[in-house]
Amino acid sequence: MDPVKTATEATAHDGAGKNGRGERRRRREMTSENVRYFLPQSGNSGDKPELGQEMTNEGEALVQAFKSGQVFYTLVAWKAVPELTGNEPKIVKQALSRS
Secondary structure, three states, rough: OOEEEEHHHHHHHHHOOEOOOOOOOOOOOOOOOEEEEEEEEEOOOOOOOOOEEEOOHHHHHHHHHHHHHOEEEEOOOOOEEEEEEEOEEEEEEEEOOOO
């Protein structure tokens, strides 16, 4: 198994298991429409992430990070929303589409 996963590969499998009561958890889809890619801000040491230039996709972020010998950051914005399951209200997270 390859230890390196893209954002979409990681979320396709993570969190889709059983919830301890024999039921499958509802998957929160995180797609490329939800993930944003950033290079670090110039002069950033990496101790405190500071977002610099945004890349249009993961491939571009990988290439630019490789060329410059630096890391890149992925960012997903989440919104807390109510969900009613039977008579049990829950607060769940919903990934926002990038705009």
